[in-house]
Amino acid sequence: MEFKVRQIVDDYRAYLEDCRAYMQYPPRLFVIMRGLPGSGKTTFAQEVAR
Known part of the structure; x- marks a missing residue:
């Protein structure tokens, strides 16, 4: 579960950087x-x- 949670958060942070x-x-x-x-x-x- 830890890997999935970290993957979701990392993907979202990368998406935010693109949106900025x-x-x-x-x-x-x-x-x-x-x-x-x-x-x-x-x-x-x-x-x-x-």
């Missing part, structure tokens, strides 16, 4: 997480925050 060249306000990434307790929502959020 031609957009005044680059798009934001919003993630809505839902699921049962213990399904990894907090772990995912902590990995993205790193």
